[in-house]
Amino acid sequence: MSKKKKSALSTKQGVSQNEMANSSSISKIRQKRKVNLNADSIVARILDRDITALSRAITLIESKNTKHTELAKNIIQTCLPHANKSIRIGITGVPGVGKSTFIEALGKHLTHTGKRVAVLAIDPSSSITKGSILGDKTRMEDLVRDDKAYIRPSASGETLGGVARKTRESIILCEAAGFDVVIIETVGVGQSETVVHSMVDFFLLLKLAGAGDELQGIKRGIIEMADAIVINKADGDNLKKAKLAQVEFKRALHLYPKKESNWQPQVSLCSALNNEGVSDIWNLILNFIEITSHNGYFERKRKQQSKHWLLQTIENQLKSDFFKSPKIQDELNRQLVLIENNKTTPFVAADCLLKLIK
Numbered sequence: 001m002s003k004k005k006k007s008a009l010s011t012k013q014g015v016s017q018n019e020m021a022n023s024s025s026i027s028k029i030r031q032k033r034k035v036n037l038n039a040d041s042i043v044a045r046i047l048d049r050d051i052t053a054l055s056r057a058i059t060l061i062e063s064k065n066t067k068h069t070e071l072a073k074n075i076i077q078t079c080l081p082h083a084n085k086s087i088r089i090g091i092t093g094v095p096g097v098g099k100s101t102f103i104e105a106l107g108k109h110l111t112h113t114g115k116r117v118a119v120l121a122i123d124p125s126s127s128i129t130k131g132s133i134l135g136d137k138t139r140m141e142d143l144v145r146d147d148k149a150y151i152r153p154s155a156s157g158e159t160l161g162g163v164a165r166k167t168r169e170s171i172i173l174c175e176a177a178g179f180d181v182v183i184i185e186t187v188g189v190g191q192s193e194t195v196v197h198s199m200v201d202f203f204l205l206l207k208l209a210g211a212g213d214e215l216q217g218i219k220r221g222i223i224e225m226a227d228a229i230v231i232n233k234a235d236g237d238n239l240k241k242a243k244l245a246q247v248e249f250k251r252a253l254h255l256y257p258k259k260e261s262n263w264q265p266q267v268s269l270c271s272a273l274n275n276e277g278v279s280d281i282w283n284l285i286l287n288f289i290e291i292t293s294h295n296g297y298f299e300r301k302r303k304q305q306s307k308h309w310l311l312q313t314i315e316n317q318l319k320s321d322f323f324k325s326p327k328i329q330d331e332l333n334r335q336l337v338l339i340e341n342n343k344t345t346p347f348v349a350a351d352c353l354l355k356l357i358k
Contacts (some may be wrong), residue, residue, distance in 0.1 A: 039074035046075075046177050047082060051150055054177045058152055058170050076169050079176035084302070086118075086175045087289060090196040092186040092222070093206030098232045099185055102206060102272035104140040109278050110181055111148040118174035119143070120167055121153045121185040122196075150179065165316065168199050168309060197225045198308055201298065202285050205229050207249070209242040224256055227288055228266045230281060235271035242269050261297040263288055327356055 037060075045053035060072040093099050100121075107117045119140070143149045154166060167184060174182050186196045197203050205226040223229075229249050234242035249267045259265070266284055270277035292298040322328055335349035344352075 037071060039071055039078060042075055043078045043176075046079060046173060049178050051177075054150065054173055055152070057173050058154075058166075061166050061169050061173075062154065072169070076172055079172055083172040083175040086171075086180055086182045087202070087285070088171060088200040089181065089183045089285065090186065090193075090200035090203045091183060091206065092193045092196065092204070093232075094208075097206045097208050098272050099206055100140055102230070102232055102270065102278075103183055103185055104143045105272040105275050105278045106282065107140070107143045107149050107183070108146065109275075109282060111143075111146050115148070115180040116178060117143075117149045118177075118179040118182045119149070119151045119185065120170055120174070120182065121151065122167065150174065150177075165309075165313065167196075171199065193222050193225065198305055201292075201301070202227050202288055204281075204285075207231050207245065208233060209238055209245040223252065226265055227261075227263060228268060228281070228284060229253075230268050230270050230277075232270050232272055234269035235274055235276065239269075261288075261292050261301075262295055263291055263297075322357065325357075328353060331356060 042053050042057055046057060057072070057075050060068045060075065063069065063072070091099055091103060103119055103121075107119060110117050140151055144151055152170065154170075171182050171184075184196050184200060186193055203225050205222060205228070207229055209231050231242045231245050231249070246267050246269055253265050253267065268277060268281055268284065270281060272278065289298065292301070323332075331353055335344065335352060338344040339346060339349055
């Protein structure tokens with residue numbers, strides 16, 4: 001008799017869960033995690049500069065679980081007296097301008113001088129899959145290994161409002177953990193620049209020379225927000241173009257009215273890849289902090305930002321509560337059908353829905 005041939009796709013019986021791990025051990029680990037999810041213990045570890053506790057707290061902030069949200073609120077409230085001691089820097093620029101390379105170069109410069117740096121990077125989410133790469137740790141290979149640095153990427157999600165709140169609360173936790181400088185990197189597209197500008201002390205705009213956006217930059221409102229324009233990749237054959245772009249942007253800045261801070265925005269050249277001009281930009285930021293601290297603008301701006309976020313939080317919460325209401329959901333579905341059948345307009349439907357909460 002000939003032996004039956006075994007298929008290359010044949011499978012073997014797997015190892016049962018009981019053989020892989022003892023169920024009582026799993027139960028103990030789960031119980032230990034539950035015990036550790038205590039606001040006081042997490043805060044104590046954050047104040048002791050425990051990065052694991054900081055990461056866990058930020059994860060709680062990002063969680064949509066109601067229990068986690070309550071725990072996160074307690075952690076933030078307890079950390080608040082230990083916050084507001086860092087320099088907050090917002091960095092933006094179009095994709096490909098070299099934001100990650102610049103942040104790594106600036107971060108390494110700061111850690112070499114003894115400062116602790118936290119980087120909160122907002123990564124764009126796909127509008128189709130809702131996923132996000134969160135690849136900033138991969139792009140900042142040297143900084144991620146630095147024990148004085150902390151990098152935390154977050155997905156932007158469907159709306160900027162949610163991630164903005166999470167980022168602002170994460171800033172408080174990073175400051176409580178003893179970080180001297182907190183850098184927020186924007187997605188570099190859309191409205192994110194305005195959101196980040198409302199939570200930082202210094203707003204830096206990265207530009208490329210020869211990309212044809214010198215005049216576009218003049219037209220965009222982002223120039224009004226910038227405290228400094230840095231033309232990156234100013235090296236090699238691109239150096240001449242970078243210097244010409246620097247002149248153009250300096251001329252453009254004179255078209256804008258004087259800032260409330262009495263600070264004249266600067267235009268600098270930089271090659272983050274070659275680590276050229278990075279220290280000069282840090283000195284420029286320190287000069288800004290000194291001037292605005294002396295004339296009172298620094299403190300005044302932070303108070304204005306807190307008021308802004310109070311109103312923003314109320315607005316977001318009202319919107320969330322509105323759409324969670326079962327009564328609203330039922331009526332919304334009914335109005336959508338009417339709109340599809342051309343029996344009402346979006347404006348009349350909206351008015352009908354809003355009347356339900358009066």
